[in-house]
Amino acid sequence: MSDERGTTTGSTAVDDDRATTRSNAAGKPAIDVEKKAEGPAKPKSGIQKLIAWVMALRLVRVFIRFSSSGGEIMASGMSFQAVFAVFAGIWVGFSIFGIVLASNQALMDAVVQQLSNSIPGLIGEDGAIDPDMLSQARILGWTGAIALVGLVLTAIGWLASTRDSIRRIFKLDPPTTNPVILKLKDFGLALGFGIAIVLSSAVSLLSNQGLTIVFNLVGIDSESPVALFVAWLVGVLVVFAFDSLVLGVAFRVLSGVKIPLRRLVVGAVIGGAALGVLKILGSLLLGGATSNPLLASFAVIIGIMIFLNLVCRVILVSATWIAVGMDDAGIDPRALSPEQMExxxxxxxxxxxxxxxxxxxxxxxxxxxxxxxxxxxxxxxxxxxxxxxxxxxxxxxxxxx
The missing domain is CATH 1.10.287 (Helix Hairpins)
Known part of the structure; x- marks a missing residue:
């Protein structure tokens, strides 16, 4: 029998919480509670959408992977070794190529200018190295021999730490190559880097001479603001091409992975552009170090260390950009490594x-x-x-x- 409210004798139904009360066989009430059905997922709010969009950006994911891989610590270790490698490398480099450079003063000046642009505050009147001392570098003496040993140890050590860092970014295991062959490869890469600096300086010198000839033909004063700007722009482009090429070779050789060419080029170009910005702003970084009276005695060295730390960060972030791009494309770097191929x-x-x-x-x-x-x-x-x-x-x- 039902009352006016639609209830049944011995049975009560409540729709809101899906609880039903009914009499069992003994006449005692029994309650069954059913789990509420979950409704559709609530749409994300504006802030949640914004956060999800930002977290999905490739640049954000690159820095997240850089941090989670220990990029900060690895860059610090690389920059510490790079300081010693740079000074030993310059001394031995001028000792080896000094005979060629001494016979061509214009090329000598171009190499010095290239190094000065690459690492602000390294070479110059107010820099850490006096350019006149470089012409006196000789590999045959005791100092040259000691510097050569230092170069081998520090350059190989820096390249080894860079290799480990890049492979960690790519989530690769340590290489299984014979250690002796690996050290010889690192030394060859360091020697090739020195040769590339000389070649880049020669290209820069020839481009400047070519611009002078062109300006004379069109009747433009080579000291005019337009000519100086064009010469500066050409110099920046030469350095950018050199940095991008070096980064591309370093990523390919040190990672030991056959990175797809398009992704390798994009990562190297991004790194080259970032290094170019650092070099343009390098004088400001050095000025910030010299403005601190507590660091005045070591301002140049500290400025160089800060600059090299930023350079190492750029190298690892560029490698991370390539690694994230390969992950997005479903390319496993481990499948491209020689170890995995074997x-x-x-x-x-x-x-x-x-x-x-x-x-x-x-x-x-x-x-x-x-x-x-x-x-x-x-x-x-x-x-x-x-x-x-x-x-x-x-x-x-x-x-x-």
Missing amino acids: VERQQRVADARDTLVSAERERLRNELTTTHGLARRRVRKKLERLEKLDRAEALKLSKKL
Whole structure:
């Protein structure tokens, strides 16, 4: 019997919380509570959308990965070693190429200017190194020999730490290359970097001479503001191209990964542009260090250390940009490393061997069912040797993998 409110005797229903009360067999009320159905997800508010959009930006994800990979600590360690590598490298570099540079004063000045632009405050009247002292550098003396040993140790150490840092950014395991070969590769890379500086200086010198000729042909004074601006712009472009090329080679060689060319070029160009901005603003960084009276005695060295720390950060952030781009494209850097390629090659060889072994095992088993006497014994021996060899090869492969 129902009352006016729609309730039933012995049974009560409440729609709001989906609780029902009814009489059981003993006449006692029993309550069943059903879980409320979850409604549709609430739309994100404006602030939540903004946060999600910002976190999805590639630049933000690059810096998050840089920080989570220990980029700050790695850049600090790299910059500390870079200070010693730079001074030893310049001394030995001028000792080796001094004979060539001494015969061409214009090229000598271009190299000095290139180094001065690369690291503000390094070379010059107020810099850490007197340009006149570089012309007296000789590798045959005791100082040159000691500097050579220092260069080998510091340059290789800096390149080794840079390699470890870049591979950590790419989430790669340490290289398994022979340590001696790895050190020789690092030394060759350092030597190639020195040669690249000389070549870049030569290109800069030739471009300046070419601009002078062009200005004379069109009747523009080479000392006019327009000519000076064009010469400055050409110099910046030459340095930008040099930095981008060096970064591209460093990322490819030090990572040990066959990075897709397009992503490698984009990362190197971004790094080259950032280094160019640092070099343009380098004098301001040095000025900030010299303005502190507590650091006046060491202002130049501290300015160089700050600059090199920023350079190392740029290198690692550029590498992180490439790594994040490869992740977005679904490219696993580990699959492009020589170590992983060797593992995959060995796995393919093992798969092919397993196929041949399975076919041979099946053939011997079939032959075993149709032979008798000595022939059956020979087939059984062959099958036992096959099984033994298969187990030995499987054990050897498991150790390698």
